[in-house]
Amino acid sequence: MRSQLSPDAQMLAAVVSAQRSQFKAIAEAWLTSGASSFSIWAENQLLKSWPTDSEIATAAMRAPIRLNGAEIGELQVAGIGTSAAEALLRSEAGLVSRLARMEKELKGMTARLIDTQDQLLAMYDLTEATRNQLDMGELLRQLAYKTAQLGATEGSFLMMKQEDNSLFIEYYPDPLLDEEIMRSCLQKVQKTESELLLNLSETEYSKAGLRNLLFVPIRIQGEITAALGLINKRDGDFYAPDTKLARVIAEHAGSRLEHLVLYKESLDQTKLQVEADLAQRVQLNLLPKKSPQISGLDLFAGSRPASHVGGDFYDFIKLPNKPFTFTVGDVSGKGMPAALLMAMTRTVIRTKTNVEPTPTPEVILDNCNSELYDDFTEVSMFATVFVGQIEPKNNQLVYANAGHSPVIYCPVKGEPRMLEADGTAMGVLPTSLSEDHTITMNKGDVLVVATDGFSEAENTAGEFFGYDRLLKVVKVLSKKPAKAIVEGLYETISNFSAGHRQDDDQTLIVLKTI
Amino acid sequence: MNLKVEQKDELTVVYLEGRFDAYSAPDVNSQMESLSEKQETPQLIVNLQDVVFVDSTALATLVQAMKRCRQKDGDLRLSDLKQPVRMIFELTRLDRAFEIHVTEEAAITAYRA
Numbered sequence: 001m002r003s004q005l006s007p008d009a010q011m012l013a014a015v016v017s018a019q020r021s022q023f024k025a026i027a028e029a030w031l032t033s034g035a036s037s038f039s040i041w042a043e044n045q046l047l048k049s050w051p052t053d054s055e056i057a058t059a060a061m062r063a064p065i066r067l068n069g070a071e072i073g074e075l076q077v078a079g080i081g082t083s084a085a086e087a088l089l090r091s092e093a094g095l096v097s098r099l100a101r102m103e104k105e106l107k108g109m110t111a112r113l114i115d116t117q118d119q120l121l122a123m124y125d126l127t128e129a130t131r132n133q134l135d136m137g138e139l140l141r142q143l144a145y146k147t148a149q150l151g152a153t154e155g156s157f158l159m160m161k162q163e164d165n166s167l168f169i170e171y172y173p174d175p176l177l178d179e180e181i182m183r184s185c186l187q188k189v190q191k192t193e194s195e196l197l198l199n200l201s202e203t204e205y206s207k208a209g210l211r212n213l214l215f216v217p218i219r220i221q222g223e224i225t226a227a228l229g230l231i232n233k234r235d236g237d238f239y240a241p242d243t244k245l246a247r248v249i250a251e252h253a254g255s256r257l258e259h260l261v262l263y264k265e266s267l268d269q270t271k272l273q274v275e276a277d278l279a280q281r282v283q284l285n286l287l288p289k290k291s292p293q294i295s296g297l298d299l300f301a302g303s304r305p306a307s308h309v310g311g312d313f314y315d316f317i318k319l320p321n322k323p324f325t326f327t328v329g330d331v332s333g334k335g336m337p338a339a340l341l342m343a344m345t346r347t348v349i350r351t352k353t354n355v356e357p358t359p360t361p362e363v364i365l366d367n368c369n370s371e372l373y374d375d376f377t378e379v380s381m382f383a384t385v386f387v388g389q390i391e392p393k394n395n396q397l398v399y400a401n402a403g404h405s406p407v408i409y410c411p412v413k414g415e416p417r418m419l420e421a422d423g424t425a426m427g428v429l430p431t432s433l434s435e436d437h438t439i440t441m442n443k444g445d446v447l448v449v450a451t452d453g454f455s456e457a458e459n460t461a462g463e464f465f466g467y468d469r470l471l472k473v474v475k476v477l478s479k480k481p482a483k484a485i486v487e488g489l490y491e492t493i494s495n496f497s498a499g500h501r502q503d504d505d506q507t508l509i510v511l512k513t514i
Numbered sequence: 515m516n517l518k519v520e521q522k523d524e525l526t527v528v529y530l531e532g533r534f535d536a537y538s539a540p541d542v543n544s545q546m547e548s549l550s551e552k553q554e555t556p557q558l559i560v561n562l563q564d565v566v567f568v569d570s571t572a573l574a575t576l577v578q579a580m581k582r583c584r585q586k587d588g589d590l591r592l593s594d595l596k597q598p599v600r601m602i603f604e605l606t607r608l609d610r611a612f613e614i615h616v617t618e619e620a621a622i623t624a625y626r627a
Contacts (some may be wrong), residue, residue: 332535332570380543380578384606403606424607428577433610454571 008072008104009042012065015096015103016040016047022047026092040096043073061086063093067100119245121148126249130256136160139260140170142254147228148172151214151246155231156415160220160257161186176210176231189217190224195246197238199244214238226257245276253346279309279339280305283313286343292318295391298514299326300482302490303507311383312451312505313346324392325364327355328404328449328509329385332425337379341372345383345426348372349369361387362399365423366432369402384425386449388511395441395513400434402426406455406470410478412444416471436513441513446478446485453506454489457497465496482510515565525557525625527618534572536548536620541573546579556588559621563594568602580612589613593621 005013014021027038027050036057039049042065049056057078061085065073077085125148133139135319140158148156155176158300159169167179189196196215200206211232218226228250283305291299301314311331318324331338344369352367353359364387376382384404390397401407403425410416423434435512441447452468457465477488486508493506515532526549530542545595550556553556560576562568568576595603603609615621 330570332574377581379577380576381574403608405605420605421607424611428608428611433607 005043005045006072007230008067008070008100009045011103011107011170012042012067012073012096012100013047013097016042016304019099024050029079030080033085034080034303035077037077039076039175041074041076047073053296055364059342061089062224063089065093065100066097067104072100086292108319119150122146123241123248126252128318129362130252133256134260134263136168136260136264137170137178139256141172143249143256144172147230147246147249147253150249151230151242152234153230154234155234156225157182157229157231158253159186159229159386160218160226169361176208176388177205177213177229181205182227182229185213185215185229186217186224186227189227193217193224195243197243200283212238214242214246216250218250218257220254220258220261226254226341228253276338279334279336282336282339282343283311286313286315286346290313290318292324294318294324294390294392296395296514297324297390298482298512299508299509300486301507303505304490304502305505306453306502311342312453312507313342314449314507314509315349317350319354320355321440322359323389323398325349325387326362326449326509326511327357327385327387328451329426330451330505330507331381331383333379333381338381341375341379341381341383344372344375345385349385349387361389361398362432362434362436365400365426365434369426372429373427373430382422382425382427386421388447388449390441390511395443397439397441397447398436399439399447400436402432402434403428404449405452406450406467408446408448408450408471408474409439410446410448410474412442412478416475416478418467418471426448441511444478445513446474446482447511448474448485448489449511450489450508451505453502453504454493454508456504457493457506458500458503460499465493469496482512485510485512515542517542519545519549522622525559525622526553527559527561529561533567534565535567535569536558536571539571539575543575543578546575548549550579550582550586550590551616553586553588555586556583556590557625558583558588558590559593559615559618559625560590560592561618562592562596562599563618565599568599573602573606573608575610577608587626591615591621591624592623593618594604 023040031050032512037049039056040047043434059076059078060081061077063075064071075089077089088317124326129142129146133142142157144158155172157169157171157181157347159167162168167182185196198213200210200213217224220226230246287303291301303312303314311333314328316326329345331342348371349364352364356363365385385402386399386404386407388397401419401421402423403421405421407419408416409419423432429439455465455467455470455492473489473492477485480488489508515530515534515538518529520527549558583590593615594617595614615624
C-alpha cells in the first residue's frame, strides 16, 4: 500500500520510522493524560498507532501535517477533546511538519551535493585528460568525448575555425551533422554570443536520428572561433542545468584551446627566430674575416645584412699557382635555404678554382652551375654570381658575370660604366651562358662589385637609389682608397634611405689597382 | 596582386597585376603549379602588362614555373613587359632564359608557328 503514497508522504513515513522513540514518547504522554489512542497518518493511510495492539477508536481530534502548504498527513487522538489538548496536538503536528520540511530540504541538498560532486569529478577528469595535450586533433577529440559523458548525451562535437577559414571538427562518436549547419550555427552564436538550442525533431535531420542540439560558443583570445555541440540529450530535452554545465565545459575547452594556440604561435615564432639566427650565423661565418694582401692591389669588402637575412656572399680565393680570384653573389630568397645554397655556391666556386687546371671565371661558373643546377631547382632559387680574376703583373682583369648587377668599372680616365652580365643567373638554365671578358686596368682604376641592395635601396618617398646615382657616387669616390670608397658608399646609401627599413643585404667588393 | 587565367585553345594566358614580390610570390607560385600540373604539355604565356615591380623572389617564381613547363616539354613565355620590368630581365640576363615577346599576340603567333 505504501507504494501508492506520494513522495512527500513517503518521506513522512520515513521520518516517523526514523524518529520512532520520540513519537512513542509523545503517544505515551497522550495515553497517560487519558487518551484512548494516538495515531499518525499519511494521506489517509495509517503509519503508526498507540496502544499498538488495540483497534483504533474514532478520532476526537485531528491536526494536519503540512509540507509547503499541502496536507501530507495528520495526527489523530481519540478519547480527549478539550481545547487545550487540541492546541497541543496542533503544535505537535506543526513540529512534525517542520521535521518533514527539514528532511525534504536535506534530501534535496544531498542530491545536489552528489550531482555537484559527480560533475566536479568529471571536470577534474576532463582537466586531467586535456592537460598537456599539444595535439589539436587529440585535444578536440578528448573534449568531445568528455562532453558527451558529462552532458549525458548520445553524441557531441568540438569545432574550431582555422586560420584559413576551414573548420577543424572532431565528433564523438560519429559525424551526425554536416559542415554547413555547423557553419551557420557558428555564425549565429557569433552574433548572439550565447548558446543555441535547436529542436530537430520536426526537421529533415530527425531522419538521421537527431532530436535536439545544444550549440555552445567557445571564445579563444576574446573571439568566438570555436564551439561545442551536444547532440540528443539522453532521456529527453536540454534544460537550464545542462546549459550551465555545457557553458562550464566550453569555458574550460576555450582555455585549453587558447593555451594550445598560444603555444603553437610561440613555437612557430621561436622556430623562425632560430632559423633566422642560424642562417645569419652561416652567412656571417662564411664571409672572409679580412681582405687578403695582394701586391699592386688595394682591396676592401663589406657586407651589411638586412634584418631578415638575404643570401649575399663574397669571397677571396688566393691559392698558390692560381690567379687571384674574387666573387660576389646574391642568392634569391631568404632564410635557411638561401643561406645553405649560398654556402654551397661559395664552396663549389672554391673547389672548382682549386681543382680545375685553368679555372677561368667562365669555367668556374659553368662547372658550378652544372653542379648546383638541380639543387637550385629543388628549392626554386637562383644566384646571381660575378667571378673575377686579376693578374697583378699585367693588371689584366678577367671576369664572367652570371646575371649579377651592379658591377661598375671606373677607369681613372673616362666615365664609369656598368659591366653587364651576358649569362643568366646560376640555377636558371642547365648550362651557363656566361663568357670570359678581359679588361686591362690602369693604375688608379676602380672596380666596384656590389649587390642589388645598393641599387634597390629605397628612400621614404619610395624611390630607388638606382644605377645613375650609383655611377655618379663611384666616380666621386674613385680617387680615394678602397676602404674609403666602401665606407663612402655605405654612408651615401644610409643617408639616401634614412628612415626607410633596409630591405636587402648590401654587399660589395672594391678593388683598385695601385 | 591579382591573377587571372584565360584559356585560348591550347594556350594558357596568365595575367598578373600589381607588385610581384616576396609577399605575392607564394600565391602566384601555387596557382602556376596547378596550371602546369593540369596539362600534359603546359604552354603558358604570362602577360606582365600590369606588373609594375618584380623582385628576386618573383623572378625565382617565374623561373621555377618555366622549368616545370619545360620538364613536360612545354614552355612559359613572357609578354608585354613594362620598361622597369624589362630592365630587370635584361640586367639579370633572364631575357636569355625566357622567350620574351613584345605583345601577347606575338607570343601566341610564335607558339603556333
